[in-house]
Amino acid sequence: MRALLLGGAGFIGLHLARRLVADGHRVTIVDDFSRGRDDADLDRLRGHPAVRVISGDLTAPGTWAGLPTEWDQIYLLAAVVGVRNVEQDPARVVRVNTLAALHLLDWVAPGQRVFFASTSEVYAGGVTAGLVPVPTPETVPAAIADITAPRFAYAVSKLLGEAAFLHTARARGFATVVGRFHNVYGPRMGADHVIPEMSLRAMRGVDPFPVPGADQYRAFCHVDDAVEAMLRLMANPAAAGQIVHIGNDRGETNIADLAKLILRVAGASPTIEAAPAPPGSVHRRCPDLSRLRALTGYEPTTSLEEGVRATYAWYLEHGWPR
Numbered sequence: 578m579r580a581l582l583l584g585g586a587g588f589i590g591l592h593l594a595r596r597l598v599a600d601g602h603r604v605t606i607v608d609d610f611s612r613g614r615d616d617a618d619l620d621r622l623r624g625h626p627a628v629r630v631i632s633g634d635l636t637a638p639g640t641w642a643g644l645p646t647e648w649d650q651i652y653l654l655a656a657v658v659g660v661r662n663v664e665q666d667p668a669r670v671v672r673v674n675t676l677a678a679l680h681l682l683d684w685v686a687p688g689q690r691v692f693f694a695s696t697s698e699v700y701a702g703g704v705t706a707g708l709v710p711v712p713t714p715e716t717v718p719a720a721i722a723d724i725t726a727p728r729f730a731y732a733v734s735k736l737l738g739e740a741a742f743l744h745t746a747r748a749r750g751f752a753t754v755v756g757r758f759h760n761v762y763g764p765r766m767g768a769d770h771v772i773p774e775m776s777l778r779a780m781r782g783v784d785p786f787p788v789p790g791a792d793q794y795r796a797f798c799h800v801d802d803a804v805e806a807m808l809r810l811m812a813n814p815a816a817a818g819q820i821v822h823i824g825n826d827r828g829e830t831n832i833a834d835l836a837k838l839i840l841r842v843a844g845a846s847p848t849i850e851a852a853p854a855p856p857g858s859v860h861r862r863c864p865d866l867s868r869l870r871a872l873t874g875y876e877p878t879t880s881l882e883e884g885v886r887a888t889y890a891w892y893l894e895h896g897w898p899r
Contacts, residue, residue, distance in 0.1 A: 578602040581648045583681065584655025586610060586619055588766040589694070589758070592800045593652065593807065598627050600808075604765075607644065608655070617895075618765055632704055636676040641684045646817055650811050652692045659769035660728065660855060667730030680740055687750035692811055693742045697759045697822070698732035701859040702750035712796075714865040715820045717755070720771030728857040741817060752817035754810045759864045763800030763884065766890035771832070772797065774882045775839045776889045779894075786840065786849030790854030791833035795864035798825035799879035801885075816872050822864035825877035829863045837881060842889045852891035 580597050584590050585606030594604050606622075610632060623630045633640035635655050655677050657663065657670045678693070685691055694884075702722035703709035709717040719736055721729050739755050746753040762772045778786065804821045808818045836849055854860075869875050 578649045579647065580604050580652065581644075582606045583651070583653045583677065585652070585655055586606055586616070586630070586865055587612060588763070589800060589803060590652070590654045591618060591622065591765060592763065593654070593804050594622055594628065594897060595688050596808065598607060598622070598625055605631065605645070605820075607631045607633050607635065607640070609634045616682070636653050636673055638680060638690065641869070644667040645684055646655065646684075648689055649682070650690050650692070651684045652677065652694070652807070654694045654737075656694065656731075658731065659767065662768045664727045664732045667727040670730040671734050674731070678738040682741055682745045682749075684785055685749070685751050689784055690752045690811060690817070691742065691746070691754070691817055692807060693738055693753060693755045695735045695739050695755050695757045696732065696821070697757055697824075697862055697864065698729075699736045699739065699757065701732065701857075701862070702729070702887040704859045704861065709729040711861050712826055712863040712865040714820055715726040715868055722857065725789060726857055728834070728855075734753035735756045737765050738746075739820060743820075748815045751868060752814070755817045755820040756807060756810065756823045757820060757864075758803060759822060759862060760795050760797045760799075761800055761803045761824070762797050765895075771795075771835070772839070773892055775836055776885075776892050779840055779843035779845050780843065780893060782847070784845075786836065786845075786847040786851045787830045787850050788833055789838070789852040790858055791831075791849075791851035792860075792894065793810070793832045793854055793858065794829055794836075794863070795832065796826055797835075797881055797884070798823065802879050806873065806875050808871060809875055810869070819868070819872070821869050821872065822866055823869065824864040824866065825879075826863055826866050827877055830881060835881075835885075838885055838891065842882075872892055
């Protein structure tokens with residue numbers, strides 16, 4: 578199989594690329610390397626005979642003009658992500674995420690199969706307003722609490738992408754699956770996410786140890802489980818034209834308890850100090866995976882403790898490439 582990974586040098590993209598290669602497929606990665614090029618994991622993958630890596634800006638039409646067009650599967654994972662990045666430059670978030678999606682829609686050929694990476698943030702406003710149940714199915718209303726708030730620029734860009742892919746696929750004759758990721762974590766995801774961020778602070782011996790949003794709840798999904806879900810969805814024609822939640826509904830945890838787990842893994846015992854949650858952060862998030870299970874038989878296999886231990890060990894060894 579020939580797979581095109583747009584944004585394939587990012588967090589989920591590289592894990593997906595390694596899985597596809599391990600399964601015997603050919604992979605082409607296109608990325609602008611905004612996360613940096615000094616990356617041993619990417620370098621090892623780059624050296625594989627089944628992998629091609631292309632440096633390209635997906636917001637530029639010229640990048641698309643130079644790409645081969647024959648693909649069995651296409652994954653659009655490229656996006657500006659991370660609360661800090663989103664709040665610092667929401668205009669860039671809207672521009673990059675939207676242009677990458679729209680250029681792909683102009684370029685994709687009939688008969689191809691495309692995965693669009695979306696996010697649970699598209700309905701977070703409904704959770705906060707008490708309009709959306711938790712665990713949350715795909716059928717709930719999408720809701721943006723405050724269109725002027727920088728934090729919601731990411732959700733808006735992904736909501737536009739969902740609509741664009743679902744409607745354009747029908748008109749242009751290609752298949753698309755929209756996957757809404759829910760708190761995916763794991764090695765090599767950067768530092769602007771709760772599990773690696775707390776892990777890195779634990780390594781530095783921070784004491785007292787602040788825990789923003791200590792009273793909140795999340796259901797974390799290890800990246801290997803998320804990749805498995807993606808591949809199963811892309812292999813099933815019945816998933817075409819559907820929005821499907823991807824996550825782990827088996828291990829919902831309180832953020833204060835997550836901090837205790839990370840500190841236990843680190844062998845540290847600082848004083849934990851609860852701190853206010855970031856503005857706009859939803860109190861609880863957990864997906865309803867009924868649709869994913871019905872389509873694929875998926876079950877998450879990585880426990881939170883197992884995943885946190887593996888993630889902590891990776892950051893302890895590698896830090897984070899700049």
